[in-house]
Amino acid sequence: MSDLTQTPNMTRAGPFRPALTLRLRGHGVAILLVAPLLVFLLLTWVLPVVLMLWRSVDNPEIAGMMPRTAAALAEWDGEGLPDEATMAAAIAEFRAADAERTTGLIGRRLNLVEPGWLGLIRKTGARADRLEPPFAESLPALDQKWADPRIWQEIKRLSSPVTPDYLLATLDRRVGAEGIERVEPVYRVHLDALVRTFLISASVCAACLILGFPLAFLMAAASPRLTMILMGVVLLPFWMSLLARTAAWVVLLQGQGVVNKALISLGLITEPLSLMFNRTGVLIAMTHVMLPYMILPLYAALRTIPIEMVRAGLSLGGTPITVFRRIYLPLAAPGIMAGLVLVGVMSLGYYITPALVGGPGDQMLAWFIAFNTSVALNWGLASALAVLLLVAVGLLYALYRALLRGR
Structure with missing residues (x-):
């Protein structure tokens, strides 16, 4: 009788102890394997971000x-x-x-x-x-x-x-005699730079989507051989440094550059266009650099769309525009949104291209961060501007997540 009463406890405890031990050992091995990456991320990403956040309010x-x-x-x-x-x-x-x-x-x-x-x-x-x-x-x-x-x-x-002075300065505010007030108009530069950064980023996103969608569609619909060739063309810019690509656009867009000479020889213009040190040059150069980051997510989404759905829509009497708008575009929306977020986030932090190709009124927020870091040596203001840019990126990502939940 006593053996029968002990059997359930033994069977309940015995088999589970080795399984629990193996599970704990598996977790320990997994933690050890991931530990170098976690330490690397902690030292190279988390710690600098925390120090940057602290420096924006530090006042020593x-x-x-x-x-x-x-x-x-x-x-x-x-x-x-x-x-x-x-x-x-x-x-x-x-x-x-x-x-x-x-x-x-x-x-x-x-x-x-x-x-x-x-x-x-x-x-x-x-x-x-x-x-x-x-x-x-x-x-x-x-x-x-x-x-x-x-x-x-x-x-x-x-x-x-x-x-809070550094954070207020990024919003063109300061602590005055009667509380928080706006600075004089001549010193209101940071909010303008933030708005300019978003406008340039949005313009680059739109240009990359307009230019990249047809190529991504062609890659998704083409034969495997042609797709490989087009993929190589898309990935070719990654083999060159960003500085070299920007310097190449300086040569191409200048007054006596290849672009102006070609337009003049074709009779399209009579005198060189101003394509350097202005917003036009910035948008052209940044679109060229960011275009692969739009094409790759689009291609990944478009290649999974069944072509039979498009054919079914056409066979049921839908026009090509209707089929594209009501069938193809909704299925491509995840790739479009992913490309827009990727290009938008990367464009928000651009510094080299606007600094080399743009004029004084085309510098983005990253230029002000670099200026306060290396020239003015105002690390507190530079950190506050970086916090402002970080918040902007966070809001952009939150908008992306809200749109995904809406779908």
């Missing part, structure tokens, strides 16, 4: 280079001018920053709030040794901007280790 300049002034201003009520001890601490730290050649970092941070304060900080640091107490008189005598309580209020506000 004032707190790190003017700690005594920041501590003194923390107890200031913001009315009138700070006391003599606070000004003395500021003069001493300006003098030390000038000796270490870091006044530019402090001034650049303040210049984001009020253009012109960079020169004020540099001038004050260079002449700090000549200033004598009372500083409430000698500082305004050096420059009247020091008599304005606003600059002291901004130094106090920027003593915080975290600030």
